[in-house]
Structures are given as structure tokens and as C-alpha cells.
Amino acid sequence: MPHFADRLIEACERKSSRVCVGLDPVIEKLPSGIDRSDPIRAIEVFCREVIDAVREHAVCIKPQSACFERYGHRGVKLHEETSIYAQRAGLLVINDAKRGDIGISAAHYAVACLEHADALTINTYFGPDGIEPFVTHAAAEGKGLFALVRTSNPGGDAIQGLKLTGGGRVCDAAAKMVHEVGRSACGRSTYSLLGAVVGATKPDDAATLRELMPHAVFLVPGYGAQGAGADDVRACFNHDKLGAIITASRSVIYAHEKSPGQPWQQAVRDAAAGMREEINEILG
Amino acid sequence: MPHFADRLIEACERKSSRVCVGLDPVIEKLPSGIDRSDPIRAIEVFCREVIDAVREHAVCIKPQSACFERYGHRGVKLHEETSIYAQRAGLLVINDAKRGDIGISAAHYAVACLEHADALTINTYFGPDGIEPFVTHAAAEGKGLFALVRTSNPGGDAIQGLKLTGGGRVCDAAAKMVHEVGRSACGRSTYSLLGAVVGATKPDDAATLRELMPHAVFLVPGYGAQGAGADDVRACFNHDKLGAIITASRSVIYAHEKSPGQPWQQAVRDAAAGMREEINEILG
Structure with a gap:
């Protein structure tokens, strides 16, 4: 399997997209047309239809593991099957666990x-020996990681x-650690298999973290329902207009709530397409 | 269900034990008498025998979720079944996930x-809104939590x-946060349902954290295979000789490696009993 970052960058360029769709299925929020008598089956149907709807516009799909684990081992089985379905649909799967x-x-x-x-989100609080075993396995398998730096x-x-006595903040120290551990695991694209979760909060934050982790792909939550705007997102990219994947969940997968007059799948498709457009405009 | 901390303290006093046994089954390390042809079945047998062997001497059993998740949804099912088996054996189950x-x-x-x-280990890096939803659920169900403060x-x-500009270190700030979030969730025992993972590393650390979190039960890894000693452990307890659960995995569940001349279950039983004795001696 080729290097994860190379696969990701290639997909971004081929699809002209920096979009990741977060798959956070919550039974109460599913479109009314889906039979909810068996929650596992309802979520299965919903996830497959969302994947079909966004596959053209998104690069990645990010299943929220908690939403599946919620249903015990049967939910974990569905998580596995949904991931396989998404990969077969040509999407890179980020396991948000x-x-x-x-x-x-x-x-x-x-x-x-x-x-x-294809990739997994991981915690940073343990320090480097909490990251290195993940990197070793990911490197051997052509997989990727996104370490929690700034939520x-x-x-x-x-x-x-x-704030730290040596300067900077805790998230900056986490960023430096991610850079140090990941710098030796870069692909041909110059990006590392070890990326970072950097919430689209304040543009100043993103710019500082972008400098501290030049080789890390940023996985950027907060777009859409959480209210981040164009400036916040722009600072997450490198000058090559790469190096960030913007992720939205509710504003895409539950887009039918705001456009009741059409099939829900169409609302989801339109939301993913619209998000791709918006981000491409920001990149210019 | 009564308050988690009250259930835990009651069990500590009734069993005269502060021992938690970590259940980290790794197929390569299982006793040679166990048939390994089906890993899931082998781990099932091993876990049940360990639970039977330590139930008299330990207060808690702590299954390491990773060791079960390793086998996909079938492993998750085994994790569920093993936890139920341990609860029926009179042990409190800490899901180390x-x-x-x-x-x-x-x-x-x-x-x-x-x-x-009965309890779950959780991360602290997200801040209070990453802890509060766990506390809300745990409070409603009589369950407990151990937040990662010092690994x-x-x-x-x-x-x-x-080190922080305001004084103290990051783990001290995490401790203060745990104290703030957990102080309103104390049981009759004065202990909170929100405890803390505090590694038995340096006694100075433990003493500082003990002061910062007077109502938190400490879950203390590092004893045994990781080499922590009596002084390290003593500082984790309050003056009431309560408030800490000392956990060991490898030194107990793989005790047969060091005592080859007897049934492996007996080696496990003796290791748990010995650990209980050692800690009770430290407490005086």
C-alpha cells in the first residue's frame, strides 16, 4: 500500500476537493423515510446512502466510532462493514475513534x-511513547494518523x-511533539503519515500551528454547524493549497432538515458539493 | 444502583484489599496449557480462569479494551461477556478503554x-466539556470514571x-479540573464518582496530586512490572487509608512465567494475594 499522505494528496488533487464528511449517525436524527424499528439496520441504510451521495464530492469519510460502539459489538460490526463499503466507493476512511x-x-x-x-484519530496526552506504536504500525501498512492537537x-x-514557562501553549507543545515524531514518516508529497486535528477556531491559532507542523496534514473540524468561517480555514492550508482536510458532519449528513422539499439524499449531495465549492473558492 | 465510590469503598473495606488486576490478555503470553488454535476462545478461557483465581483477593478487575478490540467485533463481544462474568464473580469492572x-x-x-x-477510564485533553457528559451518565447509572491525569x-x-506560567504543571491543571468537575458528584463516603489515573512514579508527584484532588479515588498503575515501590504507593492514599486502588497486570496475570512448578492459576492466585498483603503492610 502506498504512503497514506500520498494517497490523500493524490485524491485531493484528482477530485479537486478538500472535503471530509463526518458520519455521526444518531438514530433520532435520521430522515423520517428510514424505518427505525431496528436501529442497527436503520443506521446501516442511512450510512450507505450518505456514502453514495457524497462519494463524488468528498475525499474522506470519517465515521464517528462512538455512534457505532453505542450499539455494542453489533455496532462495531456495522462500523467495520460501513468502512469497507466507503472504501469500495472510492473514499478514504478516517476512523474517528x-x-x-x-x-x-x-x-x-x-x-x-x-x-x-485508512487513518485513525489518536490522543497526545501520553507523550511520544503514546504515538510511536501507532506510527510504526501505520508506516508498515500505508495508513495514516491524526493526533489531537487543538480541538x-x-x-x-x-x-x-x-501558557508554558518556556513560551507558547500546551497545544503548541503538542504540535512540536507531533512534528518531531512525524517528520521522519513523510511520503513523496512531503506530507507525513502523522497529521493533526486542528479545530477551525481562531485563524491566529491555525497559523501558528501550521508553522510548527509544516509536514502534517490538518484534519479540521468546526466547519459548518460549529460556525468556523473562510479565514479560519484558509490558515490551515499550506501555500501549495494542500495540507488540510476540512470536515463537517451535521451540516452535511442532516442537510435534509433545512431543505425539506426534496429527497434527503439530494440535500446531502448538494451540501457536500456546496462545501467543496466554498473551500475551493477560499483557496482561490 | 448506589453511588460508585460508595460501592468501591465498601468493597475495599469488606475485602480488606486495595487491589485491581489488569486483564491484558495477549495471545503469545498465555500459559502453554491453553489451546491457542482459536484466539478468541483461548482468551475467553484465560480471562475466566484469572477472574476465578483473583476474585477473593482483588476488589476490581480492569480489562484492557485494546486487547479485546484487537479481534474486531468478536473481540468486543468477548469483552462484554468477560465483564459480565467478572461482575457475577463479585468484582467491580473498570473498563480501561x-x-x-x-x-x-x-x-x-x-x-x-x-x-x-462499573467504571471507565477517560481522557482529559478536551477540557471540562470532554468530561461532563461522562459524569452525567455515570451519575445517573451509579457508575464511575477515572480521568487520565498522570500516566x-x-x-x-x-x-x-x-511547567505553566501560573505555577504548577499540566498534570496539576488537569488535577484541578478533575477536582472541580467531580466535587459535586461525591457519595456518602466523601469520594467522587470521578476519580483519576495517577501513575505510581515519584512520591512527590502523588502527594501533590493527592492534595489537589482530595475527593478523587486514584487508580494507580505502575506497581509490579513497571517497578513502583512502597513509598510511591503510600502517597496515593488519604489518611483514611482509602482513596486509591493499586493496579497490576503482567506481574499478576502472567505470574506463571516466574513460578513454573505449579498450576498457572495457583501462581496467579498467589500473586494477587501477595500484592494484597504488600499493600496492606504499606498502609499499616
Whole structure:
């Protein structure tokens, strides 16, 4: 399998898209046309239809593991099957499972969470020995990782925004660590298999983190429902107009809520297409 | 269901034990008498025998989720079944899954990971809104949580040990946050349902964190195979000789490696009993 970052960059250029669609299926929010008597079956149908609707416009699909684990081992099986379905539809699958551990437990998570996915989100709080076992496995398998550096939630500052005596904040230190661990794992594209989750919050933040991690692909949540705008997103890209994947969940997969007069699949398709357009305009 | 901390403290006093056994089954390390042709079946047999062997001496059992997830949805099913088996054997189950997310995803993880367990390990990097949805669910269900504050791995200092301009280190700030979020969720025992993972590393660390989180039960890894000693462990307890659960995995569940002349189950039983004795001696 070729290097993950090379596969990702190639797909971005071929599809002229920087869009990732977050697949966060919540039973109460599914379109009314879907039979909800069996939640697992309902979510299966919904996910497949979303994948079919966005496959042309998105580069990646990002299943939220919690939404599947919610249903125990049957949900985990559906997560595996949905990931395989998305890969067959030509999408790169980012398993948004936010795993974190050390040593052999980290290695086990890498095997488990990357088996049916192309990339995995991981935690940074353990330090480098909480990241390296994931990198070792990902490198051997042509897979990728996105380490949590700066999250988009309101409380993210409580730890990530703390100022350090040596200068910078905790998230900057996490960024430097990600850069150090990932710099030796770059592909032909000059991007590393070890990327970073950087919430589209304030453009100043994104610019600083972009400098600290020149080889990292940013996975950028916060667009759409969470209200990030064009400036926030622009700062996440490098000068090559690459190096960031913008992800939206609710504003795409539940787009039918705002356009009731058409088939829900069409609303989802239009939302993904519109997001691709908007981001391409920002990139100029 | 009564408050988690009350259930835990009651079990500690009734069993005169502060011992948690980490269940980290790795197929290559299982005793040679176990048929390994079907890994899932082999791990099932091993886990049940370990649970039977330690149930008298341990208060908690801590299945390492990664070791089960390693085998996909079939492994997750085994994780569920093993947890139920341990609960029926009178042990409190701490699901060591180190989950972390925000909003509804965190709530989903809480439902999924606590359904067959009494407590769950969670991440702190997201800030308070990454902890509160777990606390809400746990409070409603009589379940508990252990937030990662200070991990026992060599690289733990890279983030957790960074010094802050306002004084203290990142792990101290995480401790203060855990105290703030958890203080309103205390049981009759004065302990909170929100505990903390505090690695038995340096006794100075443990003493500082003990002061910052007076109501938190510490889940303390690092004993045994990772080499922590009596002083390290002593500082994790409050003056009431409660408030900490000491956990060991390899030194107990693979005790047969060091005592080849007896049934492996007996070696496991003796290791758990010995650990209970050692810790009770430290407590005086």
C-alpha cells in the first residue's frame, strides 16, 4: 500500500476537493423515510446512502466510532462493514475513534482501528511513547494518523490553551511533539503519515500551528454547524493549497432538515458539493 | 444502583484489599496449557480462569479494551461477556478503554463503555466539556470514571510535566479540573464518582496530586512490572487509608512465567494475594 499522505494528496488533487464528511449517525436524527424499528439496520441504510451521495464530492469519510460502539459489538460490526463499503466507493476512511494508550495496548489499537480504515484519530496526552506504536504500525501498512492537537470545543482551552514557562501553549507543545515524531514518516508529497486535528477556531491559532507542523496534514473540524468561517480555514492550508482536510458532519449528513422539499439524499449531495465549492473558492 | 465510590469503598473495606488486576490478555503470553488454535476462545478461557483465581483477593478487575478490540467485533463481544462474568464473580469492572470526545459522542461512549462495566477510564485533553457528559451518565447509572491525569509511561512528562506560567504543571491543571468537575458528584463516603489515573512514579508527584484532588479515588498503575515501590504507593492514599486502588497486570496475570512448578492459576492466585498483603503492610 502506498504512503497514506500520498494517497490523500493524490485524491485531493484528482477530485479537486478538500472535503471530509463526518458520519455521526444518531438514530433520532435520521430522515423520517428510514424505518427505525431496528436501529442497527436503520443506521446501516442511512450510512450507505450518505456514502453514495457524497462519494463524488468528498475525499474522506470519517465515521464517528462512538455512534457505532453505542450499539455494542453489533455496532462495531456495522462500523467495520460501513468502512469497507466507503472504501469500495472510492473514499478514504478516517476512523474517528480518538484512541490512546502506550506500548502493546497502543499497538493493539492500531491493528484494530486501522484494519478497515485508512487513518485513525489518536490522543497526545501520553507523550511520544503514546504515538510511536501507532506510527510504526501505520508506516508498515500505508495508513495514516491524526493526533489531537487543538480541538474545536468551547472547553478546549482548559488544558490546550494553558501558557508554558518556556513560551507558547500546551497545544503548541503538542504540535512540536507531533512534528518531531512525524517528520521522519513523510511520503513523496512531503506530507507525513502523522497529521493533526486542528479545530477551525481562531485563524491566529491555525497559523501558528501550521508553522510548527509544516509536514502534517490538518484534519479540521468546526466547519459548518460549529460556525468556523473562510479565514479560519484558509490558515490551515499550506501555500501549495494542500495540507488540510476540512470536515463537517451535521451540516452535511442532516442537510435534509433545512431543505425539506426534496429527497434527503439530494440535500446531502448538494451540501457536500456546496462545501467543496466554498473551500475551493477560499483557496482561490 | 448506589453511588460508585460508595460501592468501591465498601468493597475495599469488606475485602480488606486495595487491589485491581489488569486483564491484558495477549495471545503469545498465555500459559502453554491453553489451546491457542482459536484466539478468541483461548482468551475467553484465560480471562475466566484469572477472574476465578483473583476474585477473593482483588476488589476490581480492569480489562484492557485494546486487547479485546484487537479481534474486531468478536473481540468486543468477548469483552462484554468477560465483564459480565467478572461482575457475577463479585468484582467491580473498570473498563480501561481511555475514551475521550465531546458532546453527544462522549455521551455515546459513556453508554457503550459503561453498559457492562462499573467504571471507565477517560481522557482529559478536551477540557471540562470532554468530561461532563461522562459524569452525567455515570451519575445517573451509579457508575464511575477515572480521568487520565498522570500516566506512568516514560514519555508522560512530554505534555503532562510541562511547567505553566501560573505555577504548577499540566498534570496539576488537569488535577484541578478533575477536582472541580467531580466535587459535586461525591457519595456518602466523601469520594467522587470521578476519580483519576495517577501513575505510581515519584512520591512527590502523588502527594501533590493527592492534595489537589482530595475527593478523587486514584487508580494507580505502575506497581509490579513497571517497578513502583512502597513509598510511591503510600502517597496515593488519604489518611483514611482509602482513596486509591493499586493496579497490576503482567506481574499478576502472567505470574506463571516466574513460578513454573505449579498450576498457572495457583501462581496467579498467589500473586494477587501477595500484592494484597504488600499493600496492606504499606498502609499499616
